[in-house]
Amino acid sequence: MWKFIVRRLIITFPQLVVLSVLVFLAAQFMPGDALTGSIGNPNITAEQLEQRREALGLNDPWYVRYGDWVSGVVQGDLGESYRFKMPVTELIGQRIVNSFWLSVVTLIFTYIIAVPLGILSGRYNDSLLDQSITGYTYVGFATPLFIFALVMLWIFGYQFGWFPTNGSVEPGLTPGTFDYVLSKLYHLILPGISMALIATVNTVQYLRSEIIDTKQRDFIITARAKGAPESRVYNRHILRNSLLPIAAFFGFEITGLIGGTIFVETIFSYPGMGQLFLESVTLRDFSTLVSVVLLFGVTAIGGALLSDIILSLVDPRIRIK
Amino acid sequence: MRKTGLSKWFLALMVVFLLVLAACNSESGTEGTDDSGTDSGTEEGSEGEGEEGEGESASEDGLYSIEDFQPVTTDEGEAIDGGHLQFGLVSDTVFEGVLNWNFYEGDPDSQILEWFDEALLDVDENYNYTNDGAATYEMSEDNLTITLTIKDNVNWHDGEPVKAEDWAYSFEVIGHPEYTGVRYGTSMMNIEGMEAYKNGEADSISGIEIIDEKTLSITYLEPDAGLLNSGLWPYAMPKHIFEDIPVAEMAESDAVRQNPIGFGAFKVESIVPGESVTMVANEDYWQGEPALDQLTVQVISPQTVVQALETGQVDMVDSFPTDQYPDVEESLTNVEFLGQTDLAYTYIGFKLGEWNEEEGVAEMNPDAKMADVDLRRAMWYAVDNNAVGEQFYNGLRWNATTLIPPSFPAYHDETIETPTYDPEMAKQILEEAGYVDTNGDGMRENPEGEELVINFASMSGGDTAEPLANYYMQAWAEVGLNVQLVDGRLLEFNTFYERIENDDPAIDIYQGAWGTGTAVDPSGLYSKFAAFNYPRFVNEENEELLAEGLSEESFDQAHRQEVYKEWQQLMVEEIPVFPTVYRAVLVPVNNRVQGYSIAEHWNAPHEVSVTAEEPETVE
Numbered sequence: 060m061w062k063f064i065v066r067r068l069i070i071t072f073p074q075l076v077v078l079s080v081l082v083f084l085a086a087q088f089m090p091g092d093a094l095t096g097s098i099g100n101p102n103i104t105a106e107q108l109e110q111r112r113e114a115l116g117l118n119d120p121w122y123v124r125y126g127d128w129v130s131g132v133v134q135g136d137l138g139e140s141y142r143f144k145m146p147v148t149e150l151i152g153q154r155i156v157n158s159f160w161l162s163v164v165t166l167i168f169t170y171i172i173a174v175p176l177g178i179l180s181g182r183y184n185d186s187l188l189d190q191s192i193t194g195y196t197y198v199g200f201a202t203p204l205f206i207f208a209l210v211m212l213w214i215f216g217y218q219f220g221w222f223p224t225n226g227s228v229e230p231g232l233t234p235g236t237f238d239y240v241l242s243k244l245y246h247l248i249l250p251g252i253s254m255a256l257i258a259t260v261n262t263v264q265y266l267r268s269e270i271i272d273t274k275q276r277d278f279i280i281t282a283r284a285k286g287a288p289e290s291r292v293y294n295r296h297i298l299r300n301s302l303l304p305i306a307a308f309f310g311f312e313i314t315g316l317i318g319g320t321i322f323v324e325t326i327f328s329y330p331g332m333g334q335l336f337l338e339s340v341t342l343r344d345f346s347t348l349v350s351v352v353l354l355f356g357v358t359a360i361g362g363a364l365l366s367d368i369i370l371s372l373v374d375p376r377i378r379i380k
Numbered sequence: 381m382r383k384t385g386l387s388k389w390f391l392a393l394m395v396v397f398l399l400v401l402a403a404c405n406s407e408s409g410t411e412g413t414d415d416s417g418t419d420s421g422t423e424e425g426s427e428g429e430g431e432e433g434e435g436e437s438a439s440e441d442g443l444y445s446i447e448d449f450q451p452v453t454t455d456e457g458e459a460i461d462g463g464h465l466q467f468g469l470v471s472d473t474v475f476e477g478v479l480n481w482n483f484y485e486g487d488p489d490s491q492i493l494e495w496f497d498e499a500l501l502d503v504d505e506n507y508n509y510t511n512d513g514a515a516t517y518e519m520s521e522d523n524l525t526i527t528l529t530i531k532d533n534v535n536w537h538d539g540e541p542v543k544a545e546d547w548a549y550s551f552e553v554i555g556h557p558e559y560t561g562v563r564y565g566t567s568m569m570n571i572e573g574m575e576a577y578k579n580g581e582a583d584s585i586s587g588i589e590i591i592d593e594k595t596l597s598i599t600y601l602e603p604d605a606g607l608l609n610s611g612l613w614p615y616a617m618p619k620h621i622f623e624d625i626p627v628a629e630m631a632e633s634d635a636v637r638q639n640p641i642g643f644g645a646f647k648v649e650s651i652v653p654g655e656s657v658t659m660v661a662n663e664d665y666w667q668g669e670p671a672l673d674q675l676t677v678q679v680i681s682p683q684t685v686v687q688a689l690e691t692g693q694v695d696m697v698d699s700f701p702t703d704q705y706p707d708v709e710e711s712l713t714n715v716e717f718l719g720q721t722d723l724a725y726t727y728i729g730f731k732l733g734e735w736n737e738e739e740g741v742a743e744m745n746p747d748a749k750m751a752d753v754d755l756r757r758a759m760w761y762a763v764d765n766n767a768v769g770e771q772f773y774n775g776l777r778w779n780a781t782t783l784i785p786p787s788f789p790a791y792h793d794e795t796i797e798t799p800t801y802d803p804e805m806a807k808q809i810l811e812e813a814g815y816v817d818t819n820g821d822g823m824r825e826n827p828e829g830e831e832l833v834i835n836f837a838s839m840s841g842g843d844t845a846e847p848l849a850n851y852y853m854q855a856w857a858e859v860g861l862n863v864q865l866v867d868g869r870l871l872e873f874n875t876f877y878e879r880i881e882n883d884d885p886a887i888d889i890y891q892g893a894w895g896t897g898t899a900v901d902p903s904g905l906y907s908k909f910a911a912f913n914y915p916r917f918v919n920e921e922n923e924e925l926l927a928e929g930l931s932e933e934s935f936d937q938a939h940r941q942e943v944y945k946e947w948q949q950l951m952v953e954e955i956p957v958f959p960t961v962y963r964a965v966l967v968p969v970n971n972r973v974q975g976y977s978i979a980e981h982w983n984a985p986h987e988v989s990v991t992a993e994e995p996e997t998v999e
Contacts, residue, residue, distance in 0.1 A: 090875040111562075143476050144483060144560065144631035153653050209683065217687040224684060224693065230656035230676045231649065328681045330474045330654040338473045343874065 063371060064364075071360050078356040080125070082349050087121040092343050115141065128349065138346035142339070147350045150335070157227050158331035161254075161323075164247045166312065168255030173262035173305075180263065181270025181301070182293060192263065199260035204253075205322035211253040212326055222249040225328035250327045254320060258312075262305060269301040276300075306373055310366030314359045442706065443775035446964040449719025451982075455974040457991035462673035465973065465990060467495070468680040468694035470701075474654030475679060479640040481615035482553055483561045483631040491698045492657050492677050495985060496537075497642020499614035500530060500547065503981045506790040507610045507898035508937075513983065514542070514643065514666055517612075523603040523932050526612065530594045534666040536618050537641040537648075544596035546616040548588045551598075552577075553617060555585060558628040567611045572599045605934030610898040616643075645670045645985040655679055671975070671989035689715055692995030695970040702776045702966050703844075714996040715968040718978050721787045722965045725780050726893040728763075728852070729957040730756050733916035734883045742908045742916040749834065749888050752827075754813035756955040757799055759889075761809065762859045763852055764801035765960045771851075772844045776966070780959035782948035784900060790937070791900045793945040798952050806859040815860070823862040834863045837879065837890035840870035849891070863889075880914050890914075891960070898980060900944065901929055906956070917956030925950060970995045 092112070112118050116127065131138055137147035180192040216224035222245070223229070229242040273279065274297060282292050321333035332351065339348040469475060475488035481497065484490055502513030509517060515530045534542045551571070554563045555578050568574055572587025587599040604611060618641055625633050635641075640648055643666065646659035656678035661670040680688050682701060686708055688694045696715075705717070732751060733744035750756060765779040781798040784791050799805075810816075814827030826832045834856070838849040849870060856863040866887055871879065880890055892914070894905060903926040904910050908918045925947040934940035951957075967978045972995055975987040 090872075090878045142486070144478050145637070146632065149632075212684065213687065217684075217691055220691065224688065225680060226652065226655040226678060228652055228655070230652060230678055231658035233650070325472055326681060326683060328474075328655070328679050334474065342473075 064368060067364050067367060071364065074360055075353075075357065079129070079349075079353055082352045082356070083121060083125050083128070086345050086349055087124075089340075089343065092117050092345070128346075132350075132353075137350040140339075140344055140347045142342055142344040142347070147347050150347065151332070151350060151354065154330060154332050154335045157329065158333070160243065161247055161250060161329065161331060162313065164244075164251035165254045165258065168251050169259045169262060169312070172255060172259045173266060176259075177263045177266025178270065178293070178298065180267040181274070181297075184267070184271050189267075193267070196260040196263050199257050202257060204257050204320065205326065207257055208250070208253040208323050208326045211249060215249055222246075227329050227331075246329070250323045250329055254323050262308065265304050265308065266301060269304055270297055273297045273300050303370070303373060307366045307370045309369060310362040310364070312362075313365065314355075314362030443770055444705070444709075445775055446719055446721055446778070449717060449964065449966065451718050451720040451979040452977040453716060453718065453969055453974055457972070457974065459671060459974055459989035459991055460993065461671075463671070463990035463993065464674040464676065465672050465988065466692075466694045466696075466995065467491075467675060467677045468685065468688060468697040469677060470680050470682055470685050470697045470699055472682055477637050477651065477653050478631055479648075479651075480617070480630070480636045482550060482563055482617060483636060485562060488679070488698075493642070494644075495646045495675060495677065496640070496644040496648050496659055496662075497615070498644045498983065498985075500528070500534075500542075500616060501612065501614045502983050503610060503898065505979070505981050506788055507900070507980065509608050509610070509612070509614075515547075517608075519608070519935070523935050524601075525597050525599045526607065527591070527595065527597045530616075531666060532594065534643055535664050536643050537662060537664075538618075538621075539664070540618065540620055541593070542616055542643050543593050543619070544590045546619050548585075548590055548596050549619040549622070550613060550615055550617040551585060551588055553622070553627055553630065554613065556627040558626070560628060560631055563613065567604065567607060568613070570600045570602055570604055572601055603932040603935070605930045605932070605940055606899055606901045608935070609900055611901075646672075646675050665986050667984065667986050670986040686712070689968055689970075690998045692970065692997040695973050695990075695995050696968060696976070698967070700966050700968050702773065702964060703842075705776065705966055706774050712968065712998065714998050715970050717966050717968050718976075719964050719966045720978060721785060722895075722963045723785065723787045723897065723980070724893060724895040724963060725783070725785050725959045726777070726891065726961045726963070727780075727783075727957045727959045728759070729880075729890050729892055729915045730955070731883065731888055731890070731915060732956060733918065735881075735911065735916060740909060740911075742910075742913050742918055744916060744918045749832075752813060753953075753955060754809050755815065756958070758806040758809040758813070758815075758859065759856060759861065760799040760955060760958045761802045761806035762861070763855045763960070766801070768848065768851065769961050772848055773961070773963075777961040777963045780962045783902060783906075783951050783957070783959055784944060784948055785896060785962050787896075788900050790941055791944045793948050796945070796949055796952055799958070803855075803859050810859065810861075817860060822860070823857075824860040832862060834861060835866045835886055835888045836863050837866045837876060837887045838870050839876045839891070840872055845870055852891070881911075883916065902926070902947070903930070906951070915956040917954070919950075919954055919956075921950055922947070922954070972996055 116124055119127075128138060135148070137151070139145070140147050140150050143150055176192050176195075180189045183189050212224060215221050227243060227246050228239065229246075232239040232242055279292060279296055282296050287296075321337050323329070324331045324334040325337070332354075335347065336351045336355070338344070339351060469488045469491055471488050473488075475492065476484070476486045478484045478486070478489050479493055481490075481493060484493060498514065500513060500515035501509045501517060502511075504510050511517065514534045515528050517529075518527045520526070528544075528547065530542055530544060530547070532541075536542055536546075551568070551574075553559060554561065554568060555571075555574050557578060557580050564578070571585060573582060573585045574587065576582040577585045587601075588596060589599070590596045598612075600607070618635075621635050621641065622630060622633075625635065630636060637653070638651060643662075645662055645665045645667070647662045649658045649660050651657050656676060659675040659677070661673045661675075663669050678694070680694060680697060685697060685700065686704060689697070689712060692714065700717075709717075730750040732748050733742055735741075736743050745751065769775055769778040779800065782793060782796055784793075786792045786794070810824060815824040815832070817823060818825045818829050819831075824832060836849070836853065838852075839845060849865060853863045853865070866879075866884075876890075879887060880892070896902070905912050906917060906922060907913060907926050908923060925943055928934065929940060929943045929947065934943060965978070969976055972990045972992045974989050974991060975984065977984075
């Protein structure tokens with residue numbers, strides 16, 4: 060078990076190095092820099108702009124900048140965001156909390172929806188119920204999240220006024236109070252549900268086909284032959300075996316959610332990682348961009364690792380290999 | 381049976397999505413930044429906003445005019461005591477949260493700043509300083525020393541008086557060698573002793589003298605007529621709070637991000653980073669206690685701004701996408717639209733030379749493709765900018781004449797005759813200048829008989845960018861000029877400016893936009909020493925006039941106006957660029973709000989009041 064994890068970790072390291080170099084090179088090739096957007100201040104001469112570029116190191120070749128940056132990263136310093144004028148670590152710290160909670164809520168909703176739907180659909184496959192659930196998943200696959208979120212916002216945020224429409228918390232509350240936490244949660248529900256309703260369709264489908272598959276296995280027939288009641292057959296035998304791929308999927312699910320979703324965050328004006336990423340691209344905030352992309356890379360690799368570990372925990376066959 | 385039921389459901393869903401898609405279509409990005417500080421001019425965003433095309437706007441009644449709008453609210457109701465105002469920042473990004481005038485760069489931050497900290501000097505409608513603000517000024521006989529006196533009742537939010545040393549401290553921070561912001565400009569360098577201080581050779585700025593607790597004087601090296609036209613740094617910085625923070629760390633300090641103070645009508649109570657700021661009335665405000673007792677500023681996504689206004693979630697916003705105006709004019713009954721002419725213009729620029737990096741000066745190339753002024757003039761005559769304004773912007777943009785927009789009423793000269801749409805005139809000019817079609821392909825060749833292809837760079841973004849560029853190219857083709865898009869497509873913002881800046885030889889002409897800021901002096905854009913002189917235009921008379929406009933004689937307003945009139949005339953004759961359209965800014969304000977104005981020189985935040993506890997909503 061430990062050997063397995065260590066081996067996975069060792070593979071991870073070169074992946075990270077390659078990733079960081081690629082990200083850095085790509086950023087280098089983007090036209091313009093953080094100062095392109097602030098041109099147009101006629102009180103600033105060309106000379107001063109050049110001085111600022113020099114001071115910020117924007118004129119150095121990429122390997123020099125990469126070297127500087129890596130030595131910073133090793134010491135836990137991701138550099139200074141040009142746009143926000145604050146350390147990137149602090150900036151990401153602020154945003155990742157928001158993204159994290161949004162992910163948690165979305166994940167909870169996703170599984171609340173996915174598990175019963177998947178089970179029903181698998182158990183009564185080819186019935187009317189199954190077909191409507193499958194129909195829903197197809198619609199979900201086909202619906203772009205940014206349209207769906209906008210519709211949800213419009214209906215439940217504005218038409219009915221049940222949910223707040225922007226931000227992550229009511230303005231003016233003191234952090235740490237009960238009201239504050241409650242308000243945070245309240246702000247999470249609508250974006251969380253919007254995302255979950257779309258994200259859940261994968262899981263529903265997985266679960267359904269897995270259940271249908273397991274249903275026909277020999278050991279289920281055996282269980283039935285032994286006279287086990289139907290509920291026991293489903294809950295003890297089929298479900299437990301069908302959840303395997305879902306567990307494996309969990310690691311990847313986390314990755315996607317830490318990255319935040321650009322659309323949902325933009326539509327709900329919810330300041331999370333996705334928004335930070337998009338803004339740092341368009342405004343050429345290099346230090347933030349590189350750090351954020353690297354963080355996404357790390358979570359992706361970490362998520363895959365997590366999936367493998369979960370899988371090896373629940374499925375001894377993998378471990379033995 | 382089952383199948384049909386399901387497919388019907390699908391169909392219904394499709395229709396819903398189609399409708400939503402159509403609705404989303406007209407929503408485009410927000411307007412670029414509009415800086416209201418003294419550091420004039422910001423890059424305006426691309427030609428993002430606009431109706432998608434002719435369609436409805438072709439009819440007479442689909443057109444609007446800036447004349448029909450006014451910048452102040454019509455106050456009809458009875459104001460209530462107190463009230464809580466909701467202000468929306470329309471932005472698809474968060475606000476950076478650099479809440480200090482000396483350090484902020486993004487426009488959203490400045491919108492927040494304006495509510496709780498203000499300039500010590502007020503300006504009039506031409507952005508010249510007056511003595512009505514929190515401080516008064518007096519210029520010395522030789523126009524070199526300005527004496528500034530802060531009024532007695534001006535206090536910081538923590539109760540400390542705003543002192544002369546606070547204002548001086550602002551200069552010391554900006555001039556500090558470790559200063560990280562962008563406010564160190566030409567007018568800063570003109571202060572006596574600033575250079576030595578900036579280089580670390582002196583501990584203080586010799587030109588800034590603190591006379592007593594509330595009075596200071598600033599001495600300049602050269603007289604600068606632009607100084608009184610929003611050219612002086614008018615913001616103080618609370619020294620008692622910042623003095624212990626190293627300058628390099630100020631922008632990230634809590635005094636800027638968490639609990640900033642100012643001396644404005646409202647005090648910051650709490651900040652949710654990137655999302656919202658809540659403020660309460662400052663009872664000790666120097667102009668009197670504000671009528672409102674609470675104010676919340678929150679970020680609103682451009683996609684939902686209309687709904688936010690409709691439901692009264694916000695009373696007003698900082699900027700409204702003008703292209704959405706025709707859609708909501710009828711339905712948004714609960715708001716009043718305020719409007720004024722923006723401090724900006726869109727223009728077509730001609731590449732006339734290159735930037736000499738070593739000497740920091742533009743150099744004209746007499747052999748440039750666009751070097752012939754007749755060709756440039758003909759191109760101006762060939763385009764119908766009023767039609768552009770009507771077709772693409774419902775009349776909310778209109779034909780521009782000179783390079784000083786009408787938002788500077790004293791300096792803009794509307795009597796100057798500028799080329800306006802006349803294709804026959806354009807053809808005639810081209811004929812006379814020797815641009816004739818010699819090979820019979822319908823397009824003119826240059827006077828040497830070589831084929832003439834003009835490469836046009838235009839920015840992408842928004843629905844109108846493409847049709848607009850196509851319109852211009854067609855208009856030029858109509859008079860026989862072969863104009864083609866650079867690379868055959870529109871350029872993305874960063875690429876566009878990078879290539880323009882580097883004088884890419886593939887670009888002959890381009891469409892850009894400038895925000896002028898509040899200083900009328902255009903030398904930052906058109907002097908040969910200005911890096912933003914993208915056409916690389918060099919002309920002796922131009923340099924003389926620009927210098928004259930800032931000279932000692934120009935402290936006399938009448939003289940200064942005369943100089944800038946001559947300059948506008950010169951630019952109409954030389955045409956390094958020609959302005960295409962001026963634009964309107966529209967700001968919706970809830971009917972319950974009174975005493976508000978979007979005019980730049982307005983400074984009465986304490987008089988803003990509301991007539992009801994809750995914002996009006998659309999019934």
